[in-house]
Amino acid sequence: MAHEVRGVIAPGKNEPVRVETILVPDPGPGEALVRVRTCGVCHTDLHYRQGGINDEFPFLLGHEAAGVVESVGEGVTDVEPGDFVVLNWRAVCGQCRACLRGRPQYCFATHNAKQPMTLTDGTPLSPALGIGAFAELTLVASGQCTKVDPEASPAAAGLLGCGVMAGIGAALNTGQVGRGDSVAVIGCGGVGGAAIMGARLAGAAKVIAVDIDDRKLSIAEGLGATHTVRSGENDPVAAIRELTGGFGADVVIEAVGRPETYEQAFYARDLAGTVVLVGVPTPEMRIDLPLLDVFGRGGALKSSWYGDCLPSRDFPMLIDLYRQGRLDLDAFVTETIALDQVEQAFDRMHEGDVLRSVVVL
CATH class of the missing domain: 3.40.50.720 (NAD(P)-binding Rossmann-like Domain)
Structure with a gap:
């Protein structure tokens, strides 16, 4: 079954983003469906919109996200429905030469969900950094979900997904x-x-x-x-x-x-x-x-690259420091905005007015 939700789309190079209805499938083997609670507006999203990453338009933007696992596909054991997670774009394979040498933070075969998210007419979307979290639901590989303390503020925790961790x-x-x-x-x-x-x-x-x-x-x-x-x-x-x-x-x-x-x-x-x-x-x-x-x-x-991080090691540790008052992640949250305010957030980012605008869903 496909879920109809709202998502922020970059339709073409340098075109303004817009909110569209998108279709998100149920998770298949190795995948997880995540209900997004917050997602930071990162400069990488602007790079996608400008065509600076590649030209695989339309993009489903957003990747600095925290949310709750809604459902999981066959064979998933690392997360389960109800887990509070920070999404990452480095789901390690465990089998490549880097992983086998005990250096999974350099994994050469990181992966994303295999099923596409689409527009209602069936046009496949390219999710930013394999995540696409400017949406009420997103589909990712289960390894892209890192469980953290559910008492952490989603707006702060989600920023570990990219810029703050980097x-x-x-x-x-x-x-x-x-x-x-x-x-x-x-x-x-x-x-x-x-x-x-x-x-x-x-x-x-x-x-x-x-x-x-x-x-x-x-x-x-x-x-x-x-x-x-x-x-x-x-x-x-x-x-x-x-x-x-x-x-x-x-x-x-x-x-x-x-x-x-x-x-x-x-x-x-x-x-x-x-x-x-x-x-x-x-x-x-x-x-x-x-x-x-x-x-x-x-x-x-x-x-x-991504702060040479291993999400499963670094995200929970940094969230623990945040919860202890030793790492002020809240300081990076300049403002919270709605899903339809991402284009204006890009303008404020360009002008240097914010550290991070965070979409709250």
């Missing part, structure tokens, strides 16, 4: 920030703000926030930044070096995804320091660095 994981997992380290974060939107919070959680002694927007720098201070640098008025490399005794930061997290800010991150780190790229570049972007500098400065240049 930022926290960039600090904790990829950058491996340690106690007493100096950390610089370039770009202080939702992902960069989460990286700041992750660095403080790891015990960093100095966390330097870099952005061109005073509003974001003010928010960054509230999330744990010890120092701020307004890069439109100052050379961020020189400023970071000055704040770290002339040496540069132990870890620099680039949360913008542009060649010029990546170059800043490269030269703002200490010798043998680490650069973490968590900002998402576009396909045409290139970086040109002297190879001798890459060799001579040592250290590590890393990319952080």
Whole structure:
């Protein structure tokens, strides 16, 4: 049986999104039907709408979601109806070479639901990141459901599904920030703000926030930044070096995804320091660095994909810290909105007015 629900569709490249009636099938083997309670408006959804991911329109947008499992398909044992879950876009296979080597966070064969969700005329929808959660119900692979403490606020918990996890994981997992380290974060939107919070959680002694927007720098201070640098008025490399005794930061997290800010991150780190790229570049972007500098400065240049997280390990742990008052996920929820306000939320995101707008269903 197909369920008729409302969902937010991106019909074509750069076209405004609209709310449509969609058909969501009952779960098949290995699948779960989830009633969505909240879903954050992430920049990745805007990338889909702009055609920056691929051209497989129409898209069913939304992926930073929390909800309750409605029903499960044959063979599903990891979740059951009534479970409160955060959705993830990395359902690990358990069988690929990464999984078999004990590195499931790098699984090379992650998967999604096999059955399509469709428009009422039968047109198949491409769910954003295999989730499609700007909808009252969505169909996912059961491995995309991570059970967490049901007492957690859905609006806050759902943000772990993408941007907040990407930022926290960039600090904790990829950058491996340690106690007493100096950390610089370039770009202080939702992902960069989460990286700041992750660095403080790891015990960093100095966390330097870099952005061109005073509003974001003010928010960054509230999330744990010890120092701020307004890069439109100052050379961020020189400023970071000055704040770290002339040496540069132990870890620099680039949360913008542009060649010029990546170059800043490269030269703002200490010798043998680490650069973490968590900002998402576009396909045409290139970086040109002297190879001798890459060799001579040592250290590590890393990319952080989804914060190198393992949802089954990281989501419950972070929710526990949130419930203990040690991780302020609520700070990322700027506003709550209705399903038909997603297009306006994209405008506010573009203007830098919000960390996250969260759709409440």
